[in-house]
Every structure is written in structure tokens, then in C-alpha cells.
Amino acid sequence: MGVCVYLATVHESTARELNQVKSHQKVLLEQNHNLTNLKNKLSSDYQNLTVQFNNLTAISTALKNKTTTLTAENHNLTSLNEGLRKERENLTELIKNMEKTWNELNVSRSQWSIDAYCPKKAGVRNCTSCQKGWSHQSPSCYAYNNPASSNQRNWESAREDCRTKNSDLTVVPDQTEKDYVKKISPTTEGIQGYWIGLRAVEGRWKWIDGSDLTNQ
Incomplete structure (x- = not known):
């Protein structure tokens, strides 16, 4: 009688443990499934980030090249502007000199006309229709x-x-x-x-x- 009770107790304990193991196994399987899904999501996110990183790298390289080009163009425009400024200064000076020369020529021509058509003799000018000679x-x-x-x-x-x-x-x-x-x-x-x-x-x-x- 005592032996039979003992055996029944052992059987019930084993079944309980088996259920606990199965329940634990089910939890582990769910966790594994969740971890697998998380792993797949992280892998997908990593791939997306890699693509975005590559795109950003390409954009950064393009921007650097564009910046280099714009810097060179700005330098060229600055040099051109400086050249145009100097040329304008030279032209302004040339025009100034030409105006001065023109004014001097006008004065000289006017004086020549006066001397040619109204020669001075003994301090007195006598004008004629034609220049001397x-x-x-x-x-x-x-x-x-x-x-x-x-x-x-x-x-x-x-x-x-x-x-x-x-x-x-x-x-x-x-x-x-x-x-x-x-x-x-x-x-x-x-x-x-x-x-x-x-x-x-x-x-x-x-x-x-x-x-x-x-x-x-």
C-alpha cells in the first residue's frame, strides 16, 4: 500500500515537470521567433542604413566636387573682375589723357588759326581772309x-x-x-x-x- 502511493506521487511530479518544460520550451520558441523577427528587421534596417549611407556619401562627394568647382569659378570671376577693374581704370586714365590732349589741340589749333589769319606785327594783330602765304x-x-x-x-x-x-x-x-x-x-x-x-x-x-x- 505504501509503495503504490509513492509511485503515484512520482508520476504526478514528473508530469508537472514535463508540462513546465513544455511551457518553458514554448516560451523559448516564441522568444526565438521574436528574436528571429527582430534579427531580420535589424538586418533590413542595416541594409537600408547602408544604402542611405552610400547615398549620403555619394551626395557628400558630389557636394565637395561642386564646392571645389564653385571655388575655382569664384576665383576666376574674382580675377576677371580685378582685370576688368584695372582695364576700366586704364580706360578712364586714357580718356582723361585724350581729353587733355584734345583740349590742348583745340587751344593750339585756335592759337594757330589766330596766328595764321591774324598775324601780330609790332604788337598789333592784322586779320586777313587767308593765312600768310x-x-x-x-x-x-x-x-x-x-x-x-x-x-x-x-x-x-x-x-x-x-x-x-x-x-x-x-x-x-x-x-x-x-x-x-x-x-x-x-x-x-x-x-x-x-x-x-x-x-x-x-x-x-x-x-x-x-x-x-x-x-x-
Whole structure:
């Protein structure tokens, strides 16, 4: 009788322990399942973070390159701006000098005109229609330039020489002026003629005022 009670007690204890083990095993399986899910989630998060990190790294590299490019462009623009500033200063100085020279030339030209047309004798100026050495024939003033052979010029240079004297080669529109020009242009040995304001333009003779030659 005592032995049977003992055996029953042992059997009940073993079943209880088995249930506890199964219950514990179930808990462990759930924990393992949860840990597995957590592991998978962490792995997925890690992959996402890795991708984001790589993207951020690429963006950071691109921004560094852009910063380097912008820095270089800014340096170039700064250098260009400095060059433009210096060029503006040079142009301003050049304009200032040109204005000064122009004013001096105007004063000099005005003084030349006064001295040429109103020469001073014994402290008194006497003005004439033409500058000294020129002949008056209404409505113009004439001069015959007869340089030495070494200083004789072609047509273009002769005209430029006239312009330096505030004049130009003569235009001869009629017989009266033609006779006068011939009169003040004496024949000199070795010289076959003289320059006047007439030239051939595209196969036609024209005066320097643009008119055609009509009086041969």
C-alpha cells in the first residue's frame, strides 16, 4: 500500500515537470521567433542604413566636387573682375589723357588759326581772309606747294599735307577757277604738273567733293 502511493506521487511530479518544460520550451520558441523577427528587421534596417549611407556619401562627394568647382569659378570671376577693374581704370586714365590732349589741340589749333589769319606785327594783330602765304580768290584761299624733289609726295600724301594745314586739294568747278589755279601754279623745270582734288573712282573721274568731272 505504501509503495503504490509513492509511485503515484512520482508520476504526478514528473508530469508537472514535463508540462513546465513544455511551457518553458514554448516560451523559448516564441522568444526565438521574436528574436528571429527582430534579427531580420535589424538586418533590413542595416541594409537600408547602408544604402542611405552610400547615398549620403555619394551626395557628400558630389557636394565637395561642386564646392571645389564653385571655388575655382569664384576665383576666376574674382580675377576677371580685378582685370576688368584695372582695364576700366586704364580706360578712364586714357580718356582723361585724350581729353587733355584734345583740349590742348583745340587751344593750339585756335592759337594757330589766330596766328595764321591774324598775324601780330609790332604788337598789333592784322586779320586777313587767308593765312600768310595764301592767296584769296573768292570764296577760297589758295596756296601752291612746291617742295624739293626729295620731299615731293604722291596724291594721297599731298592731300594729307593739305589737311594738316586745315585745307584740302582744290576742286575746280568752272573755267574761272581753272584759269586761276593755272595762274598760281607756275611751270617749274622737271615738274610736269601738280596735284588737284581729282581722282579716278571705279573708272570715273570724280572731284573730292563727290561731284563728277564735267569740264575737261
